[in-house]
Amino acid sequence: MGCGASNIDSGLTIKLTNRLRDASIFLSGEQVECTVHFDSKLYDPDVEIKEAYIELLGQVGYTTSSIVTVYNHTGSAQTITHTDHRIPFFCERYEFYSESASEKSMTLSQFAMANKWTYKFTLPDELPSSLPPVGYRSSHPYIEYFIRMVLELKNWYQNDIRNSIPLIIYPRINLQNELQRPIEIERTNRKHIHIRINIAQNVIFPRIPFIIDYNLENPNRSTVQAIIVQLCQNRDMGTCGHYNTLIFDTDMFDGNDFKGEHLHNKFELTLPTHYLAPTLSYKFGLISGLTQCNPASVTYELIIDVKVSGLFNDFTLKCPIIMGVELNDERPPSYASAMNLR
Template sequence: MGNDQSVGIVCQFDRSYPLYFTDEVLSGVIHLPKKFNRIYIELVGEIGFVTNETVTNNTGETKTVNTNKFEQFFRQTVPYAECQQTHNGQVDIPFKAVLPAHLPPSLNYPKVYPNVQYHLQVVYDESASTTNKFQSFYFIVLPQVNLLSKPNLLVPSEFSNNNRKNVSLKCKMNKLGYLPGDIIEATLDIHNPEMIKIHKVTIKLTEINEINSAERKHEVLTYIVPEINETKDENMSAQLSMQIPQDGYDHRSSTTDNSLAVKYLAPSYHFEGGINQLIRITNKFTLKIDVGCSGLFTDFELSIPVTIGTESDNN
């Protein structure tokens, strides 16, 4: 399309933290340093991923290199109002667009792969003889997931597993659908007939991003059950109460520069679509209970699928 070059274009979204839900209106003002020959604005959604490619140099030697690649799954032209020229020659362009209902959530920071990213793209020609140039401004999109549409997630459920030493674990969940900030309440019951030592029980809520064939995991919360620690009791029980972080976690990597923290918890969602090829995006959560026991091959786990939504009422 052209070159991504900065000429002093500024995008001012209508909110200080550019996070939008699907079906919401995304609006703001584009500030141009001058009037251009031609300009248009579009919204772009794309995935970013890393591929391994084999390259050959002039001497015939080959090596494998990592290449960052991108594939668009969404593009929408943004209508805008008449340009308003200021007294100092700057041009202001108000814009407004409704985000479609079935977009997948933003996942990970642009420099963290794989990722799902959205940006508002300003494409312009400085003169009739120059090629298109563009400048991009990132924003965050989250789909609306109403837990009331999935009533099976809002009733108690029970899960169980055991190891080769007949240590059995039962977990009774109060429900399987939650919002950020909700408290996960559950009851753990362990039956230990051979009275082997149980070292500890660790619970982790993990977000799993699946973007085509690539995958990335994030630990949302970790909890060590205090009632079950270095014990040989035959029967053990614990009442769990774990709060899901309201603001999620920082989607930047540890090597990212000191830019604005990108904190949110994307909801559970599955998307299939694309422009030039089929793209599959799944965001899901697992509550995993790890039981550490004495002896060889006696540790075991219980994985429970949970759903994170964005609302639980009709508003």
């Protein structure tokens, strides 16, 4: 499936238009515009349509597993069953045709004669961020958005015609100046190795480098083997589950030991993925099946592990960090690259 377009064997093609970004990425409050084209050559042109509509959907998904034990003459056998859950929390629909509201019937060939249609959706100002699934069958809740076009056929024995394209939606976040402040953390281990970390501000953005300034004091000239920097994304959706994703893991020493008394250096980091949900907490309304997912929050934590030779000499520093929304549209990511964070 291409970025912002779909064209599969259904004959329905959905394409995003009027885009500032050449990608399926939108901010809350923005307008989503798409065109739909239908090629009826794959079907009997005289097949009648019951209903034709296009909709923009937002839904929470997760998979539950259960173990069923079956007893027979040879003993017991266990079977694991998986159940996929999809709970919509947002839907905007445009109806092109409805048999119940029209005096005339419509066939597939008549629908195709309109050639191409344009639809516009305006996203609400407040929406939770897209959170892609983790793995094929994820027990951890995820949030997804997509545009779906459906042709419901009149005869019950005929399969409906449908197609959809995914969207990535970010909430539009206004980071107040008082939230943006420098980070300074420090710690000393039992070998009197002291490290102080400085970062210019506690807000970082996808694709924008940030600098870690570190000062290392090693009075006993112990062997410092590595300073590992990790960025973790924490997803928390109430009782539905919690999941941590490692965004990056890098060694500021690049594999070289340090045995000196003092080291002051700067290390530049760039986030390795274009798709990162911003720091946010969102509360779903009173929707059946979703209240247990409240609040849906995304937070980030910077973890710095100092590796020192010998037993029990390693030590760790942790601090929360805010992920903002980067609005530079010059080099947008494709949907495929965005979905690599799984």
